[in-house]
Amino acid sequence: MSTLLVRQARIDGALTDLAVQDGRIVATGADAAERLAGAEHETLDAQGALALPTLVDAHVHVDKTTWGGSWVSRKPMSTMAEFIAADAALQQRTRVESSVVSRAGSLMRHAISRGTRAMRAHVDVAPPHGLLNVEGVVAARTELAGAVDVQIVAFPQMGILREPGTAELLAAAAASGADFVGGIDPIGVDGDMERHLDIVFGIAREHGVGIDFHLHDEGEAGAREVLAIAERTRRLGLEGRVTLGHVFAYEGADPETFDRMNRAVIDAGITLVTVALGGEPVLPVYDLRDAGVPVALGSDGVRDSWSPFGNAEMIERAHLLAYRLEVFTDEDLQHAFDIAAHHGARMMGLPESRLRVGDPADFMLVAGEHAPQAVIDRPVPLAVLKGGRVVARDGVFLDA
Numbered sequence: 001m002s003t004l005l006v007r008q009a010r011i012d013g014a015l016t017d018l019a020v021q022d023g024r025i026v027a028t029g030a031d032a033a034e035r036l037a038g039a040e041h042e043t044l045d046a047q048g049a050l051a052l053p054t055l056v057d058a059h060v061h062v063d064k065t066t067w068g069g070s071w072v073s074r075k076p077m078s079t080m081a082e083f084i085a086a087d088a089a090l091q092q093r094t095r096v097e098s099s100v101v102s103r104a105g106s107l108m109r110h111a112i113s114r115g116t117r118a119m120r121a122h123v124d125v126a127p128p129h130g131l132l133n134v135e136g137v138v139a140a141r142t143e144l145a146g147a148v149d150v151q152i153v154a155f156p157q158m159g160i161l162r163e164p165g166t167a168e169l170l171a172a173a174a175a176s177g178a179d180f181v182g183g184i185d186p187i188g189v190d191g192d193m194e195r196h197l198d199i200v201f202g203i204a205r206e207h208g209v210g211i212d213f214h215l216h217d218e219g220e221a222g223a224r225e226v227l228a229i230a231e232r233t234r235r236l237g238l239e240g241r242v243t244l245g246h247v248f249a250y251e252g253a254d255p256e257t258f259d260r261m262n263r264a265v266i267d268a269g270i271t272l273v274t275v276a277l278g279g280e281p282v283l284p285v286y287d288l289r290d291a292g293v294p295v296a297l298g299s300d301g302v303r304d305s306w307s308p309f310g311n312a313e314m315i316e317r318a319h320l321l322a323y324r325l326e327v328f329t330d331e332d333l334q335h336a337f338d339i340a341a342h343h344g345a346r347m348m349g350l351p352e353s354r355l356r357v358g359d360p361a362d363f364m365l366v367a368g369e370h371a372p373q374a375v376i377d378r379p380v381p382l383a384v385l386k387g388g389r390v391v392a393r394d395g396v397f398l399d400a
């Protein structure tokens, strides 16, 4: 753990010093230098750069990225079955070229260099892959411990019921490194909501892991899934341990359904996650803020078989969220930033980094005046600190 004096950082419009010790901010302002007087420490001169909390990627697929490898050309695809088949085929091809641990690690280093402090990684678990992807991401997490906090979701990308053997693999993953068990479209992909939920909730209870669903089902089916998951969550006492990603049921929901889903989600302590992808539905985060529903933000797939887009840069994701929802006031841009920084931290059970005394020293130095400007400018961080240690400079990850 390094002891560090950060001088002349811009916080809330004023220049101030920060004293960092044992991974935390221990003093600010005039007290900072005094606090470290007599203690051996390094000094980092921010030269007026803006200090901002680092960000949390609440939903990313690091295992099947081709990041750092050769370019993949994609053919036109339209159905979910085509995408899922192409995904499995590309993963088997890329596995020959490079391992999951090297590709996942490469993307994670990039994300850290752009200001990511933590991520929840959805990792494919399916008969064609067995537990290889989970093992690869567990290894990458171990390599990068101290630079980023990683939670792993065992994710049944190909469905559970439609791919026999998946349920057993999910249970094995939950017993060997995965922190969460995932699910996917219980109706749309698996065609039997109750059996799908029985398996996912059963594994969660048996192995003491949380639950994180992908829900792309829209309309009445999607709403039914949200309500059924919330009801089970409460019934089984799993409040605070369940997350729902995408939740396209919110797209075009009538006011009554919108309110019903919100009440169910709040009562069950569920967090929603949106990813603000191209043409797909994005959660109405400003309406959900007003309704008191917690929403976090993720970057989803990055340069994998599903899409060449994505880069796991969370400041860009906050930008895309604000852009998609067409907001422009500082207050709304700040909210997009807060979702990426604080809501994700809360979802992962991490202490928030708000640059206060006692907060974890997880922050970055960037060009600009304040967070709303950063959401627009998407600056490459001049320095990224994790637990008080400088882990990246000028967009380059620093090996420990």
Ligand SMILES: [Zn+2]
Binding pocket: 059, 061, 122, 214, 245, 300, 301
């Ligand atoms: Zn996903």
